Every structure is written in C-alpha cells, then in structure tokens.
Amino acid sequence: MPSRIQVPEPERETIAIGLEGSANKLGVGIIRHFPRPNKNSHRPPAQILSNIRHTYITPPGEGFLPRDTAKHHRSYVVKLVQQALKQSGIPIDDIDCVCFTQGPGMGAPLQSVAIAARTISLMWDKPLVGVNHCVGHIEMGREITGATNPVVLYVSGGNTQVIAYSHQRYRIFGETLDIAVGNCLDRFARTLHIPNDPSPGYNIEQLARKGKHYVELPYTVKGMDVSMSGILAFIDGLANDIFGGKAKYADDGSEITREDLCFSLQETIFAMLVEITERAMAHVGSQQVLIVGGVGCNERLQEMMGIMARDRGGAVYATDERFCIDNGIMIAHAGLLAYETGYRTSLEDSVCTQRFRTDEVFLAWRND
Amino acid sequence: MNDDRKKAEDSEALPALPKYLSEALDLKLISQGAEALVYFSKAHPYLPATLSSDVIHNSPISPAGYILKFRPPKPYRHALLDAQLTKHRTLSEVRSLYKMMLAGVHVPMFVAVDPRQGLIWMENIDGPSLKKWIWGQEEEIEKKVSDEDSRLTMREQTVKPTLVAVGHEISKLHFMDMVHGDLTTSNLVLRRKDDGSLEPVIIDFGLSQQSTLPEDKAVDLYVLERAFISTHPMHAEEYITWLLEGYLAGFGQGKKTAKFKAREIMKKLEAVRLRGRKRSMVG
Incomplete structure (x- = not known):
C-alpha cells in the first residue's frame, strides 16, 4: 500500500474544461476552484462556469450503438465546446488544463471525445488530464452534496457499484455480476417500446408510479454483489406473454398491466441495491450514503435509500439530473483535483480504455 | 463484541x-x-x-x-x-x-x-472468537519471551493446533458442499470442552449456500485469508499456512475424490489470490 503523499495545494484559482462522452451523452463543462483562505479552513465550493450536455436519443425499441453514438459525439463536440466557452465568459488563456474521460465506457464514443480533447490541448497548448469516469461521478457528488466520507452507490447504464473510500483509493465493496441496473431498465423499456426521450429510465419511473400490484420476481443478492440478468429475462418473458395476449392476473383478480411490471421491477432491483449498500455501511461504519450516476435521479431509489439511512441514524445525499447524469463538469472537477496535485496525462498515454476500474485510481488529493 | x-x-x-x-x-x-x-x-x-x-x-x-x-x-x-x-x-x-x-x-x-x-x-457458544483468542495468545507470548525464535516455538505449541483444528472444521463444511459466504475470524468461535481443550465452532450461516463449485470454496478461504491479514497482520502468513494444513488434512482423510476436490480448490485459491475476489470487468 503506498504511503500517504502530501502535496502542496496551489495558492491561486484554477480552471479546467472537461469533456465527457463515455456513453450516449456528450457533455462539456468548465469549472473554477478557489484556494483555501488559510491552511485550516475548508476549500471554498467550486464555481460552475458552464455545464452543457447533448444526448443522442434513439427511437423507441432501440438502444444506442457505439458507431452511431461516436458519430453523434463527433458532430456535436465542436459546437458544445464553443458554447461552453461562450457561456463561461472566460478567455481560453485562463484555462489550466483539458480533462477528458479515459474510461470506462463504450470504445468508439470514448475515442472520438479523446481525439477532441487532444486536439484542443494541442491547439491551446494546455496539458491533458485523463479522468476515470466513476471517480468523476464520486468527486462531483461529494462536491455538490458536501458529504464527507460516504458509502457511494454508483448506478448508471454501464455501472453498478458500491464504493467506500480507504487509503487513497475508492474501493469496490460490491457490484453487479452481469449487467448494470440502468442497462436492465433500458432494455426493459425497449421490450415495452417506451420512448427513449428524455431517458428510458425516467419513463419507467413515471409508469411505475401508476403501478399497484407487486409481481414476484427473482431476487439475486450474492453476498455483497447483485445479479440483474436473470431478473430481466424473467420480466421480459412476462411482458411478452402479456403483449402476446396471455393476460396475467394479480391476487385480487385484476389484470397485470405494464405499469405494474415497471413498479415491480423497480421495487425488486432497488431493494437489492439498498440491501448491499446497507451491508457496506455496516461494514465500514459509515452513516452517509451518496447516490451518483444516472439511475441516482430516480426518486423511488432515493426514497428507499432515505428510509434505510434514517433507520441507521444516517442520511442520504443525492444530486439532481444536472450532476447525476453524465456531464462534462464532473470530469473537469475530478481532473482539476488531480491536476492540482501535479498529475498530467502525456499525449502518448492519452489512449482511452473500455475497462478502467474505480480502484485503479490513486487519489493523491485525499489524505484522510 | x-x-x-x-x-x-x-x-x-x-x-x-x-x-x-x-x-x-x-x-x-x-x-x-x-x-x-x-x-x-x-x-x-x-x-x-x-x-x-x-x-x-x-x-x-x-x-x-x-x-x-x-x-x-x-x-x-x-x-x-x-x-x-x-x-x-x-x-x-x-x-x-x-x-x-x-x-x-x-x-x-x-x-x-x-x-x-x-x-x-x-x-449460545460459550467461548472467545478466534480473533479475540489469537490476540490474547499473541499478547501472552509477547509478555513471556522476548526473542522471535522462542516466540515462534510457543506459537507453534499453542496457536498452531487450534488453527489446524479450525482448518479441519472448515474442510468438513466444504466437503459437504456447503459454502459459508462470510468466513471471518469473528465467525469462528472456540468452545472450551470439559477436558479443557478448545473446539472450533462455525457460526452465522446467514450467507451460506450449497455449491459444488471449487471456485466458491476458494473464495470462502480467500475471504478468511483477508480477514487474517487485516486483523492479525503480524503473523497472517504463518497462520494461513497452518490453517490450510488442517484443511488439506481434513480432505486427506476422505477417499480419492476428496483429495481431488481439495486439489481443485487449492488451484482455484491460487487464481483467486491473483485477481482478488472481484473479476476485472465492466457491466
């Protein structure tokens, strides 16, 4: 285990631009960090100068394919960077570094955004900083909510992890053994032909609110880990039966609707997530939970987590869609934290990777 | 507690x-x-x-x-x-x-x-958890003798037989294709028998499951190894060696198939040690 490294903090303001494009959202954000007024005080909250996002939306019943997503990112990235700069109102000279998502994510979209980042880094002569997408989510969540040392539930279309901090790394306590929770919801939305606008998960949440009957589904928690693929296959089968004219009935005799299915799916998979989070909290003795990632916007998940945290004498921290859903600002923020400790990514090392685990990142900026 | x-x-x-x-x-x-x-x-x-x-x-x-x-x-x-x-x-x-x-x-x-x-x-099992007991033993030995050689001899006399017995107990569990799911030094309790000797008892089967896979048993052992490393970092390696000695001996008493089973589990344990409990993957 590496010893704790103390780094001098910069005594001036720093500004970073962040580019994110690991999935179907392309995001550009600019953030400003302020130095501590004196040694013992907290760092003042960061200032968000601009936070722009453009989402690649596919027709109902279809997912986003890597090639088309990459094409979307390529055609919008220049426009978004220009917009972000204009909105922030700062000259290019004031920017300290260019941050970009180095992984994990879909290969082709990651690459197109990395190319954009390299290009502006060379054009403006600013250093590059590669950022782990998951660490970006966690750091942004901590910054916005003020949670100091929470257990983190990171739930999105590509990731499902329960994370806790220890010895300058975010360690994964539990995770999905197959597909991510967002992927499970998205794919069920495709089965039901629910629109992908603004997002499949949001539309499932709205339908679930109208659901009344709980349909029993498989419940697969294995120690600290969860598995979702069996649940998806099971509920897909149910949905196909119902659409195929074979109606199913609840105990009170009423027909099971697609709202009921959405409701039951949410209740089951969120209960699994809350359970493994509670286990991690008991294990590390933490009373704070931070939910990050796109699925973290779901109000039912936040509510369930809130009840669990309250019973443990703690609290849940969650952010809204601006920061939960993939965005450029979180990449800028986490990148700037690393930049301030002297971290740089050389042009040769700026290749991105689809597999980039959260616990691979050494957090030089945390020393608690 | x-x-x-x-x-x-x-x-x-x-x-x-x-x-x-x-x-x-x-x-x-x-x-x-x-x-x-x-x-x-x-x-x-x-x-x-x-x-x-x-x-x-x-x-x-x-x-x-x-x-x-x-x-x-x-x-x-x-x-x-x-x-x-x-x-x-x-x-x-x-x-x-x-x-x-x-x-x-x-x-x-x-x-x-x-x-x-x-x-x-x-x-109720009346006795200390393995964790507490080892801490007590280590403290006592440290008080009694000062050089590392005689300390090792003393550990071999007191701690080793207990850990061999613990390993043996776990082998019985695994031989029955039962996986505990949360083997830690706190979930192993030592019961004092009438003749004064200690008998390991395995508690908390909340996460247990039936499994024929060598992989699951290897993960069980790996979780226990990690527990040793985090709670008894000084002599963890030595303790694990003794424990596995008892574990293998437990399987050795069975027939050929039992020995084969044990070999498979050890092979998997090597692999699990290299990668940790988690596979390197993304969903």
Whole structure:
C-alpha cells in the first residue's frame, strides 16, 4: 500500500474544461476552484462556469450503438465546446488544463471525445488530464452534496457499484455480476417500446408510479454483489406473454398491466441495491450514503435509500439530473483535483480504455 | 463484541422485536448487523424456567444460554417482497445449520424457528472468537519471551493446533458442499470442552449456500485469508499456512475424490489470490 503523499495545494484559482462522452451523452463543462483562505479552513465550493450536455436519443425499441453514438459525439463536440466557452465568459488563456474521460465506457464514443480533447490541448497548448469516469461521478457528488466520507452507490447504464473510500483509493465493496441496473431498465423499456426521450429510465419511473400490484420476481443478492440478468429475462418473458395476449392476473383478480411490471421491477432491483449498500455501511461504519450516476435521479431509489439511512441514524445525499447524469463538469472537477496535485496525462498515454476500474485510481488529493 | 454492544445502545430507533418476546423474556442485544439483530437469553424459549436448574444441566440442552437471531422487517422494501425474503432467508439459514449439525460439523445447535417473524433460536457458544483468542495468545507470548525464535516455538505449541483444528472444521463444511459466504475470524468461535481443550465452532450461516463449485470454496478461504491479514497482520502468513494444513488434512482423510476436490480448490485459491475476489470487468 503506498504511503500517504502530501502535496502542496496551489495558492491561486484554477480552471479546467472537461469533456465527457463515455456513453450516449456528450457533455462539456468548465469549472473554477478557489484556494483555501488559510491552511485550516475548508476549500471554498467550486464555481460552475458552464455545464452543457447533448444526448443522442434513439427511437423507441432501440438502444444506442457505439458507431452511431461516436458519430453523434463527433458532430456535436465542436459546437458544445464553443458554447461552453461562450457561456463561461472566460478567455481560453485562463484555462489550466483539458480533462477528458479515459474510461470506462463504450470504445468508439470514448475515442472520438479523446481525439477532441487532444486536439484542443494541442491547439491551446494546455496539458491533458485523463479522468476515470466513476471517480468523476464520486468527486462531483461529494462536491455538490458536501458529504464527507460516504458509502457511494454508483448506478448508471454501464455501472453498478458500491464504493467506500480507504487509503487513497475508492474501493469496490460490491457490484453487479452481469449487467448494470440502468442497462436492465433500458432494455426493459425497449421490450415495452417506451420512448427513449428524455431517458428510458425516467419513463419507467413515471409508469411505475401508476403501478399497484407487486409481481414476484427473482431476487439475486450474492453476498455483497447483485445479479440483474436473470431478473430481466424473467420480466421480459412476462411482458411478452402479456403483449402476446396471455393476460396475467394479480391476487385480487385484476389484470397485470405494464405499469405494474415497471413498479415491480423497480421495487425488486432497488431493494437489492439498498440491501448491499446497507451491508457496506455496516461494514465500514459509515452513516452517509451518496447516490451518483444516472439511475441516482430516480426518486423511488432515493426514497428507499432515505428510509434505510434514517433507520441507521444516517442520511442520504443525492444530486439532481444536472450532476447525476453524465456531464462534462464532473470530469473537469475530478481532473482539476488531480491536476492540482501535479498529475498530467502525456499525449502518448492519452489512449482511452473500455475497462478502467474505480480502484485503479490513486487519489493523491485525499489524505484522510 | 463490546464495541458492537455499545454501538447497538447508541443507535436510537431499533426495529422492535415482537412484543410477546420482549415482554416475556429477558433478552440482551449483543450485536447489530446490516441484516439481523442478535440477542442473548439465559432462559430456554419454551421450557419453563423452573426446570432449568436441575434438569437442564444433566441433559443435552445447552447450559450456556441461548441466542435469538432476529431479522427485522425492512421498511424500505415492499411488504410482500420483505415477507418473502425474511421467510426464505430464515429457513435457508436453519436448513444449513441443521444439515451441518447432522453431518457432524460443529455449529450451534438450533432450538426453534419462526420463519414468518424471522426468528431463529439456537444455543449460545460459550467461548472467545478466534480473533479475540489469537490476540490474547499473541499478547501472552509477547509478555513471556522476548526473542522471535522462542516466540515462534510457543506459537507453534499453542496457536498452531487450534488453527489446524479450525482448518479441519472448515474442510468438513466444504466437503459437504456447503459454502459459508462470510468466513471471518469473528465467525469462528472456540468452545472450551470439559477436558479443557478448545473446539472450533462455525457460526452465522446467514450467507451460506450449497455449491459444488471449487471456485466458491476458494473464495470462502480467500475471504478468511483477508480477514487474517487485516486483523492479525503480524503473523497472517504463518497462520494461513497452518490453517490450510488442517484443511488439506481434513480432505486427506476422505477417499480419492476428496483429495481431488481439495486439489481443485487449492488451484482455484491460487487464481483467486491473483485477481482478488472481484473479476476485472465492466457491466
């Protein structure tokens, strides 16, 4: 285990631009960090100068394919960077570094955004900083909510992890053994032909609110880990039966609707997530939970987590869609934290990777 | 255990035990995990207290008191799902306990179960956890002798036989294709027998499952190794070697197939050690 490294903090303001494009959202954000007024005080909250996002939306019943997503990112990235700069109102000279998502994510979209980042880094002569997408989510969540040392539930279309901090790394306590929770919801939305606008998960949440009957589904928690693929296959089968004219009935005799299915799916998979989070909290003795990632916007998940945290004498921290859903600002923020400790990514090392685990990142900026 | 007790007292809103129990019996909360509350009771759940003094001591009924494990309802999840999970988990834990008891593995004898309420009664194991016991031994040895060589000799005399016995006990578990799921040094308790020797007892089957895969058993051992490394970092390697010695010897007593099984598990353990418990993957 590496010893704790103390780094001098910069005594001036720093500004970073962040580019994110690991999935179907392309995001550009600019953030400003302020130095501590004196040694013992907290760092003042960061200032968000601009936070722009453009989402690649596919027709109902279809997912986003890597090639088309990459094409979307390529055609919008220049426009978004220009917009972000204009909105922030700062000259290019004031920017300290260019941050970009180095992984994990879909290969082709990651690459197109990395190319954009390299290009502006060379054009403006600013250093590059590669950022782990998951660490970006966690750091942004901590910054916005003020949670100091929470257990983190990171739930999105590509990731499902329960994370806790220890010895300058975010360690994964539990995770999905197959597909991510967002992927499970998205794919069920495709089965039901629910629109992908603004997002499949949001539309499932709205339908679930109208659901009344709980349909029993498989419940697969294995120690600290969860598995979702069996649940998806099971509920897909149910949905196909119902659409195929074979109606199913609840105990009170009423027909099971697609709202009921959405409701039951949410209740089951969120209960699994809350359970493994509670286990991690008991294990590390933490009373704070931070939910990050796109699925973290779901109000039912936040509510369930809130009840669990309250019973443990703690609290849940969650952010809204601006920061939960993939965005450029979180990449800028986490990148700037690393930049301030002297971290740089050389042009040769700026290749991105689809597999980039959260616990691979050494957090030089945390020393608690 | 003291820390746990303190934590349990500190937290305000404890999920309530069914009233008929908390009012009728003198129950003491001894630990609070994420899933269950564990209480200690001196009295047997259904035998009248007047029996206890003379009859119980001369019967196979445990004189060391009783443990009540309670899975409280979780208000965050849907009531139907909650009821289904509580029932299922309570029953599966009891089944594992009973199966292991029949197979001659040292586990707490179970007394009664109420799956709908999530209640399991079992005997209390009177003795220190392996963690506490090793800490005590290490301290004693450090006090008695000063050079590392004679300390090692003393550890070989006291700690080694116990760890070999623990390994042997785990091998019985795995031989029955039972995977514990949470093997730590706190879930291994040492019971003092009448002749003064120590007998390892495996407790807490809350995460246990039946599995024929060598992989699952290797992960069981790996989790225990990690527990040794984090709670007894000074001599972890030595302790693990002794433990595995007992583990393999336990399998060695069986037939050819048992030895083959053991070899497969060791091979997997090597692989698990290299990669950690988690595969390097993305969803």
